[in-house]
Amino acid sequence: MSNSLSASTEGLAIVDKARQRRGWTKTSTARWWQDAHTSRATLRRFWQGDRIQRDIFIAICQAVGISNWEAIANSSNLNFEPIPEKNIPDLDWNEAPDVESFYGRDRQLEQLEQWIITNRCKLIAIVGIAGIGKTALALALADRIQSKFDRSIWRSLQSSPSPISLLDSILNAIAPTVVGDVQQGIAQLLHHLQQRPYLLILDGLEAVLSKKEYAAEYHQLLDKLSRDRHQSCILITSCEQPKSIGIDTKTVRCLNLQGLPKPDAVELLRSRGFTGKELGLSALIQLYRGNPLAIKLVTPLIQSVFGGNIAAFLNQNTLVISERLQTILKQQCEQLSDLEREILYWLAIWQEPVSFCRLQTHFLISVDPAAVLAAIANLDRRSLLEKWFNAEESSFTLQPLVMKIVTDELVERAALEIDRAVQSNDIRHFKILRTHWLVRPGTDDIAGDRILNQLRERLWRVHGATLPESLRQILLLLGDRSPLAIGYIGCNIMALLL
Incomplete structure (x- = not known):
């Protein structure tokens, strides 16, 4: 039997359903590749239908609860010789976070994919309150569409990089570049975006827009990326809609992300140890407006202090907000x-x-x-x-x-x-x-x-x-x-x- 395997189209569909039941993304849930004792790059190759080592192929299937890995494999390549693992050169996701779980959002993913692939939008902003799942949605979307671009680049803005630092980082991910100033950097970036289709994800834009010394140049960058002609897509996540991108147009869109619908929020709670039938469960979801991060962070308190009794927690008539969310929201209010x-x-x-x-x-x-x-x-x-x-x-x-x-x-x-x-x-x-x-x-x-x-x-x-x-x-x-x-x-x- 061959020492390398690839997944069939039908097999990938089975694996896709299995990972959705666990709330895992395709390539951004660290637990998946860790449980399979492999790497994110190999997991990406699995999803691309490339051949990977047989034992790793089996481990990837077993990590999502599929024991019958033969049903996933492409039978036509069982006699091929093994090939060594290789890195995928067209992804720069070192700054992309790992996502513990991801539920629902099918309608939003379809809408975003239509805007990017069918409508060829140049710039899209995913906007919503802290913890609502903007980054997780961007990761899930990138999983789906990364093959449509020559290169995907993820940059986190949470550390508030200066505009020149961000441009230098992006440009050097494309080709060795010397960036003189912001104006030159914007021109160089646009040149590359015009030559080849890139997917550029800028995560946490509100962090740099709140810096008075950076705001004007970042607005200038966004304005150029949304107005100038190019064949790439810039995907932004932010707690606030940038003024510089204006209202929706044919090539510029904004998705205002709301909380999880009840069925998806129930699945999230099940993954946190609840049965989904607890008294007060619907009221808890409504209290937090389906905010995934807020729900994840309050559930340990409900389990440890109230023994998992959601109704007893709700009887306290209070809203518990984690320190992490408090910090983000207070920073917003300070602006x-x-x-x-x-x-x-x-x-x-x-x-x-x-x-x-x-x-x-x-x-x-x-x-x-x-x-x-x-x-x-x-x-x-x-x-x-x-x-x-x-x-x-x-x-x-x-x-x-x-x-x-x-x-x-x-x-x-x-x-x-x-x-x-x-x-x-x-x-x-x-x-x-x-x-x-x-x-x-x-x-x-x-x-x-x-x-x-x-x-x-x-x-x-x-x-x-x-x-x-x-x-x-x-x-x-x-x-x-x-x-x-x-x-x-x-x-x-x-x-x-x-």
């Missing part, structure tokens, strides 16, 4: 303008969809409606909002993960303002408590009570039994101030005293 942050705080206070007109009526100082609309558009572009539409008007609220981050920040900043005002007897320290009423106007809403209770608990830990007297002292400071200077301070202090 916001004062008006965008003010809108976030109002949406956190209301805790439900708010219309544009209703939102406008509660600003302490009248704001140009055009500026408010632009701020809302920017928040949406950064994947921070959820939108609700009906026949009469549209409404906005925050993504649940963002709601948790913003609410905690709102409470912390409000507590610091009170602490400073108490220490200095000066109301000039009030910012948020002056411009925002922590109880939804005209209601006794439980959401507003939740924020007030959280703030009250934070203050009691610092001031103890002296808190009521400290708050009354603040009220005395408001006596001779103008209504504009007081704003919502008095309302908030009175609510805390109740």
Whole structure:
């Protein structure tokens, strides 16, 4: 029997179904090639239908639960002589991460493949909130379409490389190159993209767009890549849609990635040790809006603290966010303008969809409606909002993960303002408590009570039994101030005293 084998077309289809059941990508799940005691390059050759060593071929099949490897092999090459393993020279994926699991996204993969292969799009952005699965989707897509390009290059932008460093890295992956400056580097890159079809993946674009010293040159690079003629495709993942690529055109597209549908999220939970029939499972998926990373990171807590009882976890009426996700979301919020942050705080206070007109009526100082609309558009572009539409008007609220981050920040900043005002007897320290009423106007809403209770608990830990007297002292400071200077301070202090 031959010491080398290749998979048949029918066999590859069987293996494809087996790896999907495990939530594995074709070549980016490290566990697969590690379990088979081989390399990513060999796994790629397996998928390309190349002949590989017989024992490795069998191990690859067994790693996904296929014991009948003969059904996978191409019978026509059983008598061929063995050939040595070889590296695949047309892939530069050293910076591509390994993906533990990947579920669903069939519709998105088909859409992206159509844009790239059929419509010949030059630039595509996969956009969505942190943890939603942008990188995993890009990896799964690259698995499917890499054979359509002469070369595939993956570059991670999480370390915030300068534009010249990124261009130097990409160009030297194509051919030995000396890059003088950004303008020259862009011209050289476009020359190569025009000569041969390349697939260039830029993962985590938001990391470099947040750097003021880099943003302009990166926007210039994206603008050139999206406008100039070439036969390649640039695939971007980002938490925010870059302004420089504009709206969808025939050759430039943006996919706004949402959470996993329930069936796929259930499969993800099964891979984490759940049966898929637990009480509260649907509510957990909805609470995290099908965010794969958020679900993966909260499940160990549910298993270790609540013994796998999802309902008991949900009864705590809280949203647990991992430190990793918190860091990413906080960094996003730090990039916001004062008006965008003010809108976030109002949406956190209301805790439900708010219309544009209703939102406008509660600003302490009248704001140009055009500026408010632009701020809302920017928040949406950064994947921070959820939108609700009906026949009469549209409404906005925050993504649940963002709601948790913003609410905690709102409470912390409000507590610091009170602490400073108490220490200095000066109301000039009030910012948020002056411009925002922590109880939804005209209601006794439980959401507003939740924020007030959280703030009250934070203050009691610092001031103890002296808190009521400290708050009354603040009220005395408001006596001779103008209504504009007081704003919502008095309302908030009175609510805390109740």
